[in-house]
Amino acid sequence: MLRKRIQPMVLQARRLYVDIMFQVMGRALQAVSEVDETVQNDARALPEGLLFEMMVMPDGPRLIVEHTGNGHFHYHGESAPRPIDLSIQFKHIAHAFLVLSFQEKTAEAFAHDRMLVDGDLSYAVRMTRVLNRLEAFILPKLIAERAVKEYPASLHLPEKLVSAARIYLKVATNFVETVRA
Amino acid sequence: MSQKYYEFFCPVKVIAGKAALxxxxxxxxxxAAKRPMIITDKGVRAAGLLDPVIAACEESGLDIVSIYDDVPPDSSTSVVRDIAGIYRQEKCDAIIAVGGGSSIDTGKAVNxxxxxxGDDIAxxxxxxxxxxPLKPFFVVPTTAGTGSEVTAVAVITDEKKGVKLAFTSSFLLPNAAIIxxxxxxxxxPHITAATAMDAMTHATEAFTCMxxxxxxxxxxxxxxxxVSQSLLNVMDNPKDTDGRLELAQASTMAGIAFSNSMVGLVHSLGHATGAICHLPHGLCMSLYLPYVLEFNLESIRExxxxxxLHLEGPEVYSATPASRRAEASISAIRKLRDQLYKRCQLPRTLKETGKVLESQLDHIAEQALDDGSIMFNPKEVTLEDAREILRRAWA
Known part of the structure; x- marks a missing residue:
């Protein structure tokens, strides 16, 4: 009985968590593309104006970023200014939750058929590398090791702390600006 | 709770063995198909491989209404459009693709x-x-390696845009594969060797990737x-029908395996090398397999x-300490490659191919990093990792 009452709340909390994580990740993608050269180098090969979306099927939470050129991303929130070029789609909110709560690595989620790619696969591979790099920066090493296939050996604590601080500051600033607007 | 999860799908009827055609x-x-069309290439027709297919149908009172035998090695959107036009003009109602990967992919796209x-496959x-679901579609493979008869993918070149278009759908799978x-x-011999090593790589990566x-x-x-038991026998006795059937079945089984569990870095490097240096896919697979297994070793030891056990048999397996079996597997694959080199000069290094320049290695590494299959490699691959593997595979 109690379980029946609690379950809708749990499901709602899960959806809210995924929604918030997408908002954080979208802003963090923009931020990391401003502070990390490796991410910029990876993103530079994407066509200028490419719209990338990560979403939950069929019409769940989503994040949309645009490659504005020179390896920089701009976060568009949940609405795209024009048709999406590259979409990574979780089949269900439960699958998005597994990845965004770091119970399943992004690569594992692909291997487990939790996600689909609509668009150029080589761009999806690049975006996955960018997402992995972002997670390595903004998550504590112990958690990041659960989120990425292999924690980058070249990423040392001082660089991680400085970059993470800059990313979080930019994310917070972007949140405040959004609320003010 | 275990995080393990998988999907497995293969609805293709496999018709294999003596008098399968x-x-x-x-x-x-x-x-309910009465007007089949055959899609093939000139090499298959010239080798007389269509004759038993046509004879098998005619003996049962079923006429092959049209034969298209001009599929190029790298099929294109215009070829697909032309064949679809002939299919409609001749009022065909089924497709039989006879050939290797290109004819099979073309058959899928025409379907x-x-x-x-419409006319625009893109x-x-x-x-x-x-x-x-699409029209009735049968596949008769004439090589034993690609496994295309059981994969839900087709790749066709869009010559106008100069890009390769990938089509993925379970509806692309044929109704039956005739082995x-x-x-x-x-x-x-060299195609037998390269295609069998393609199947070996499909199976090995399917078994070791994510x-x-x-x-x-x-x-x-x-x-x-x-493959381990039959390849060298077939190389020594090309007319060994039983061995040929074993290799053909191995190819189909490896195809079923990798289409459900994907492949890894061997394929990423192979796709890039094929695109840049125009080396045959099977040769690339044979070439890179041991080097990538060495790179992945600590992630795939078990x-x-x-x-x-499957490469060398129970005696060697039981005589090898558990801690050395992974290395022994790589040695077995190297040994097989050496034997193939001895029999048909199937290259074991990039240098031996005579078609790759050392200056192209960086480009291959960069392109491999963007290949979709790299996602499923058990170990993360950096650009420097890819370069190092290529350096080892060079000579």
């Missing part, structure tokens, strides 16, 4: 156009675009065993060690 008329009739309508590219040893009896699962494992190990 003679089952085609019955299978076509079962799908999209003639089933869904608009059906991508994953999950198709929503309905008849007569179809591979005349394969020349999306491995119990069902694909069963197909993968069986395929490794068949499954790779298990493969020793």
């Amino acid at each position: 003679e089952h085609i008329p019955y299978e076509l009739t079962g799908l 999209i156009l003639v089933s869904e309508g 608009k059906y590219s991508g994953a999950g675009v198709l929503k309905h 008849d040893p007569r179809m591979t009896l005349t394969l020349p 999306a491995k699962n119990p069902l694909s494992d069963a197909y993968a190990t069986a395929a490794v065993k068949k 499954p790779l060690g298990e493969l020793l």
Whole structure:
């Protein structure tokens, strides 16, 4: 009985968590593309104006970023200014939750058929590398090791702390600006 | 709770063995098809491989209405459009693709156009675009390696845009794959070797990469065993019908395995090398396999060690300490490559191919890093890692 009452709340909390994580990740993608050269180098090969979306099927939470050129991303929130070029789609909110709560690595989620790619696969591979790099920066090493296939050996604590601080500051600033607007 | 999860799907009816081709008329009739079209290439026709297919149909009173025999090695959107036009003009109602990867992929793409309508195959590219079953489609492979007869993918070149279009849908899978040893009896030695090593790589990567699962494992190990036991026999006795059938079945089984558990870095490097240096896919697979297994070793020690049983048999497996089995598996693959080099000079290094320049290695590494299959490699690969593997594979 109690379980029946609690379950809708749990499901709602899960959806809210995924929604918030997408908002954080979208802003963090923009931020990391401003502070990390490796991410910029990876993103530079994407066509200028490419719209990338990560979403939950069929019409769940989503994040949309645009490659504005020179390896920089701009976060568009949940609405795209024009048709999406590259979409990574979780089949269900439960699958998005597994990845965004770091119970399943992004690569594992692909291997487990939790996600689909609509668009150029080589761009999806690049975006996955960018997402992995972002997670390595903004998550504590112990958690990041659960989120990425292999924690980058070249990423040392001082660089991680400085970059993470800059990313979080930019994310917070972007949140405040959004609320003010 | 275990995080393990997998999906496995293979609805293709496999018709394999002696006089398998003679089952085609019955299978076509079962799908109410009366006017089949054959899609093939000039090499297959010149080798006389269409004759038993046509004879098998005619003997049962089923006429092949049209034969298109001009599929190029790298099929294009205009070829697909032209064949679809002939199919419609001749009022065909089924497709039989006879050949290797290109003819099979062309058959899949033509089936999209003639089933869904229109002339522009590009608009059906991508994953999950198709929503309905297509026309009856049969595949008769004439090589034993690609496994295309059981994969839900087709790749066609858009010559206008200069890009390769990928089509992915379970509706692309044929209704039946007909595995008849007569179809591979005349394969020349170097193609027999390269395509068998393609199947070996499909199976090995399926068994060691991230999306491995119990069902694909069963197909993968069986395929490794068949290639290990039959390849050298067939190289020594090309007319060994039983051995040819074993290799053909291994190819299909490896195809079922990798289409359900994907492949890894060997394929990423192979696709890049094929695109840049125009080396045959099977040769690239054979070339890179041991180097990538060495790179992945610590991530795949357990499954790779298990493969020793299927590569070398129970005696060698039991005589090898568990801690050395993974290395012994790599040695077994190297040994097989050496034997193939001895028999048909199948290159073991990039230098031996004579078609790759050392200056191209960086470009290959960069392109490999963007290949979709790299996602499923058990170990993360950096640009420097890829360069190092290529340096080792050079000479």
